[in-house]
Amino acid sequence: MEVFSDGTRELHRPPVHALARLSVVRANGGLLHGVPFIDDYVAATRPIEDLATQYSGIHAGDLTVGVSPHKLSTMKEVYQKLRLLVDAKAIIIGHGLKHDFRVCNIVVPPAQLRDTMVLFQSPDHIRPISLRFLYWYFERKVIQSGEHSSVEDAQATLKVYEHYVECVNKDPENGLEDTLDDIYATGALLGWKVPETTTTAA
Numbered sequence: 001m002e003v004f005s006d007g008t009r010e011l012h013r014p015p016v017h018a019l020a021r022l023s024v025v026r027a028n029g030g031l032l033h034g035v036p037f038i039d040d041y042v043a044a045t046r047p048i049e050d051l052a053t054q055y056s057g058i059h060a061g062d063l064t065v066g067v068s069p070h071k072l073s074t075m076k077e078v079y080q081k082l083r084l085l086v087d088a089k090a091i092i093i094g095h096g097l098k099h100d101f102r103v104c105n106i107v108v109p110p111a112q113l114r115d116t117m118v119l120f121q122s123p124d125h126i127r128p129i130s131l132r133f134l135y136w137y138f139e140r141k142v143i144q145s146g147e148h149s150s151v152e153d154a155q156a157t158l159k160v161y162e163h164y165v166e167c168v169n170k171d172p173e174n175g176l177e178d179t180l181d182d183i184y185a186t187g188a189l190l191g192w193k194v195p196e197t198t199t200t201a202a
Contacts (some may be wrong), residue, residue: 018042019103020058022078023150024085025159027093034155038081043072057147082106095131095157116160122180127192129183131156136194137183138163 023139024038035131044063061067086108089141093114101108120129130146143156167175 017202018044019075019078020063021150022082023154025151025154025158036151036160039151040073040078040081041068041070042075042078043068047074054079057149079104079106086112090155093157093161095134095153095160114161116157116164119161119164120180120183122184125184127187129186129187130192131160133187133192134160134183137186142194 019042022038022040023036025034025036026032027034041058041062043065062070063072065072065100082104083106086106089112090139091112091114092108093116097108097113097115097117116131116134119126120134131153132142135141135143139156139159143152164176167179169175169179
């Protein structure tokens with residue numbers, strides 16, 4: 001609470017983040033590799049002050065029952081789907097999973113997590129690397145060029161993780177270390193901005 005010189009008071013509430021859309025793609029290496037099998041929009045149960053459309057891809061009405069063009073799920077239904085994956089010992093690949101699961105209020109055993117934000121975090125650098133930059137570095141294609149899409153992000157994260165596995169398998173001792181050095185050198189050279197002339201991911 002902030003108290004002003006005229007005696008008036010103003011209550012500041014910390015922002016509350018909520019899950020708006022859950023997208024999960026297959027990572028089984030088969031014909032459906034990279035294809036979404038969960039893509040749920042979560043019905044809003046309270047007014048939303050900021051949809052952060054540029055970062056969430058969510059527009060006004062997308063989460064409103066009776067208005068949304070999407071099939072809506074309840075938070076309970078989405079939680080149960082996630083819980084089923086966790087209980088089935090599924091390996092979950094993502095970027096910034098700690099924040100995602102905190103929002104979902106679900107605990108996942110560390111052994112089941114493959115977080116590309118953590119995997120590509122150099123002990124010699126504080127700066128975490130964005131998914132957008134990592135994907136560009138490996139694929140020379142751009143994602144998130146307009147609004148974010150959680151399906152596109154999930155597919156891009158899977159690609160980045162596959163590059164991580166390739167680097168480690170190529171040289172278990174130094175493969176990733178050399179790659180990290182090059183990523184950070186490239187990022188510093190470009191100011192961590194993806195070149196505008198790069199092809200947009202299809």
